[in-house]
Amino acid sequence: MDAITQNLDLFWSGFLRSLTLCLWGAVGSLIVGTIIAICRVAPVAPLRTFGTAWVTIIRNCPLTVVLFMFAFGLPEIGVNADYFAFGLAALIIYTSAFVCEGLRSGINSVSAGQAEAARAIGLTFTQSLTQIVLPQAFRTSIPPVGSVIIAMMKNSAVVGAFGVGRDLFSVSESLTSAQGYAALPVLTGVALGYLLITLPAGLGLGVLERRVAIAR
Amino acid sequence: MSSSSVLYDAPGPRARRRAAVSGAIATLVVLMLMGLVVKRLADQGQFAGNLWDPILDPSDESFPLVWRLIGQGVLATLTAAVLAITFSLVIGGVVGVARMMLGSRQRMPIVGLIELLRGLPVVITIYFASRVLPELGVDLSGMPGGAGLWFLVIGLTAYNCVIIAEIIRAGVSSLPGGQREAALAVGLTPGATMRLVLLPQAVRVMLPALISQLVVILKDTSLAAVLGLYTELLRQGNLIALNLKNPIQILSVVAVIFILINYSLSRLATWAEQRSVRKAQSKRIKRVPGEFG
Numbered sequence: 108m109d110a111i112t113q114n115l116d117l118f119w120s121g122f123l124r125s126l127t128l129c130l131w132g133a134v135g136s137l138i139v140g141t142i143i144a145i146c147r148v149a150p151v152a153p154l155r156t157f158g159t160a161w162v163t164i165i166r167n168c169p170l171t172v173v174l175f176m177f178a179f180g181l182p183e184i185g186v187n188a189d190y191f192a193f194g195l196a197a198l199i200i201y202t203s204a205f206v207c208e209g210l211r212s213g214i215n216s217v218s219a220g221q222a223e224a225a226r227a228i229g230l231t232f233t234q235s236l237t238q239i240v241l242p243q244a245f246r247t248s249i250p251p252v253g254s255v256i257i258a259m260m261k262n263s264a265v266v267g268a269f270g271v272g273r274d275l276f277s278v279s280e281s282l283t284s285a286q287g288y289a290a291l292p293v294l295t296g297v298a299l300g301y302l303l304i305t306l307p308a309g310l311g312l313g314v315l316e317r318r319v320a321i322a323r
Numbered sequence: 324m325s326s327s328s329v330l331y332d333a334p335g336p337r338a339r340r341r342a343a344v345s346g347a348i349a350t351l352v353v354l355m356l357m358g359l360v361v362k363r364l365a366d367q368g369q370f371a372g373n374l375w376d377p378i379l380d381p382s383d384e385s386f387p388l389v390w391r392l393i394g395q396g397v398l399a400t401l402t403a404a405v406l407a408i409t410f411s412l413v414i415g416g417v418v419g420v421a422r423m424m425l426g427s428r429q430r431m432p433i434v435g436l437i438e439l440l441r442g443l444p445v446v447i448t449i450y451f452a453s454r455v456l457p458e459l460g461v462d463l464s465g466m467p468g469g470a471g472l473w474f475l476v477i478g479l480t481a482y483n484c485v486i487i488a489e490i491i492r493a494g495v496s497s498l499p500g501g502q503r504e505a506a507l508a509v510g511l512t513p514g515a516t517m518r519l520v521l522l523p524q525a526v527r528v529m530l531p532a533l534i535s536q537l538v539v540i541l542k543d544t545s546l547a548a549v550l551g552l553y554t555e556l557l558r559q560g561n562l563i564a565l566n567l568k569n570p571i572q573i574l575s576v577v578a579v580i581f582i583l584i585n586y587s588l589s590r591l592a593t594w595a596e597q598r599s600v601r602k603a604q605s606k607r608i609k610r611v612p613g614e615f616g
Contacts, residue, residue, distance in 0.1 A: 150342055153350040167585035169542035171549055171557055172578050179561075179570040184367040264444035268549045278446070283454060290454035298443055298451075305442045 111296040114282060121278035122300045125267065128195060128274060129260040129304060135199035136259060137252075140206025147211055150232055158207070165204035170262055173197045194266035198259065205255040213248030214240060246319045253312035260304050275300045290307055364571075367593065374465050374569040378576055389563055389573075396559030403472055403544040403555055407479035411549060414480060415487030420517060423492055437485040446546050449478025453552055471553035473543065482568055483540050494529030531596035539586045542581070556580060 111118065147158035165173070177193040217240050225235035267276030279297040282288045364370060377385035422433045440448070453474035456463065486524040498521060506516040548558035560577040564570040 151346045151349045153346055153353055157349075163586065164582060165350060167538070167542075167582040167589060168578050169545040169557070169581055171545040172574065172581060173560065175548075175557065175570075175576050176578070179564065180574055183571050184363050209481050261442075264446045265546060265549060268446050268450070268546075276450075279450070290451075290458050294447070294451050294455060298447060301444055301447065302439070302442045306514035309442075 114278075117282070118275070118276050118296055118300060121273060121275040121297075122303065124274040125263060125276075125300065126304060128191075128198070128263045130197055132198045132202065132259055132263060133256050135195070136202035136206050136256070137218055139199055139203035140252075141204055141210060143207040144210040144214070145236075147207060148214055148236075162204045162207055165201060166208070168201075170197065170201045170265055171269075173201050174266065178269065180288075190270055194269060194322060198263060198266055202255060202259040202262070206252055209251035209255050210244065210248050212251055213244035216247045216264075217243045248313070249316055249319060253315070257305055257308050257312065260308060261301065264301065369571055374567075374572050376570070377567055378572055385567065389567075392559050393556070393576065393580070396554070396556035396577075398572055399472075399553065399557040399559070400541070400544050400557075402468065403475050403479075403547070404537075404541045406472075406476045407544065409485065410476065410480040411483040411487050411540065415484035416491060418484060419491035420522075421487035422488060423495060424513060424517060437488060440482055440485045441489070443482065445479065445482040445543055446549065447480045449475055449546055449552070452478040452481070453550065469553070471547065475547045475553050475555075479540055479543055483536065483543075484489050486536055487533065489524075490532045491525065493532075495526035497528055498524055507582055517574065531592045534588060534592035534595055538585050538592070541585060541588070545581070594603050 143158050143161055146154040147162070147216045149155060149158075173192065174197040177197045178190060181187075181193065221239055221243065222235055225239040230239065263274075264276050267274040268280075271279070275297050279293050283290045368374075372380075374600040376383040377389045380386060382581070418433060418437070422430050422437070425433070453471070456474065456477070457470075463473045466473050495517075502520055502524065503516055506520040507513070511519065544555055545557040547555050548561060551558070557577055558572045561570075564573040567573070
């Protein structure tokens with residue numbers, strides 16, 4: 108266990124770096140995912156086509172391919188950024204498709220009578236969406252979107268493995284490869300770090316679910 | 324709400340005009356964005372023949388080699404996926420059934436293992452396998468396909484078998500309780516109840532979730548490229564791109580191949596889901612939600 112106790116500060120900074128990646132990723136993918144979800148239910152056909160294409164393409168493409176596209180493809184057309192930005196962008200784009208599907212399943216679960224009532228009292232599309240349907244849809248969407256976000260936190264390790272630098276995964280790599288520590292204790296430390304992010308997130312999600320649960 | 328059209332009225336003449344106008348604007352915006360991307364690509368010379376010829380022009384000297392390498396990559400990806408899927412299904416089935424059949428005390432270690440592995444990123448379990456197994460003296464270099472393939476398969480199996488165990492458990496617990504009670508009442512042993520009555524019905528309910536998990540496994544084989552373990556499709560593509568200096572073009576081909584394979588698998592899942600929804604409506608069986616990877 109020396110590998111962990113001697114490098115506690117390294118693990119701690121790696122943990123914070125991973126946490127940062129997770130938090131920005133969660134915020135970004137929720138925003139982008141919501142926009143795509145609105146496109147997918149919009150009354151404007153081209154927007155629906157755009158949303159459907161986005162989801163179909165990105166859901167079926169591995170995160171690693173998206174990541175390689177960003178990191179190796181974008182510099183070719185003159186877009187340069189550090190790997191952290193590329194990794195974060197790829198993570199957000201990839202997760203947004205799944206967030207969109209989670210939200211859409213929520214919108215589909217709002218009973219038709221709600222939207223019909225909203226229309227009957229004369230609300231427009233925007234009004235009935237923002238005031239009647241989405242507030243209910245968000246509640247139903249919490250379990251699926253929450254598990255998407257937790258999966259995204261685990262996927263952030265892929266971005267780390269790709270070489271964002273100084274996150275939990277990079278710590279394990281530099282300790283085992285460069286400094287020659289045994290892999291088992293180091294990786295146990297890294298695993299604990301990720302569990303420290305995903306398990307509380309899962310518990311928090313459970314609490315949130317019970318809080319906003321509505322009887323239908 | 325079954326279709327999004329409930330959100331807005333059947334359009335009248337004014338709404339239809341408005342929809343046409345906003346539709347035209349939206350089309351224009353989307354096209355403009357695409358145009359910007361295309362222009363950027365063109366400005367940077369990404370449509371130049373020397374970048375695309377090795378992929379598109381059969382008379383190019385690299386053409387046969389590029390496609391042979393890509394073919395090998397596809398084969399390597401499918402090999403890893405099939406192995407990981409088979410092991411995950413078998414081990415996951417055993418773990419899932421064991422969790423359901425053991426008493427609450429005896430299943431503690433299994434529940435612990437499931438929760439632990441579910442909380443870990445799959446890239447970590449693969450990395451773990453590739454680093455810790457050699458340290459423990461496990462030598463896989465003699466296995467067919469090389470050690471990298473087996474590290475990938477072991478890492479993928481470790482993660483996905485517990486997911487599949489949970490899908491199976493959810494499938495069985497979605498069945499009406501009377502099924503199990505009736506089977507036990509007619510004198511079947513618990514094992515026979517599971518094998519003959521519960522599992523065959525549960526498989527139908529959980530088929531869509533299982534198929535989407537298979538898509539996840541197939542996508543996750545490309546993690547080997549990030550770790551540099553095994554030359555599957557993505558790593559093969561990356562190696563080609565390093566030689567030909569055309570990452571955008573080769574990666575597009577890789578992406579299209581992945582999308583085609585996964586999209587057909589997803590269609591299969593949707594088809595199975597529609598079938599199970601029809602059955603579920605007649606039998607009032609809850610569906611099992613899928614997992615995302």
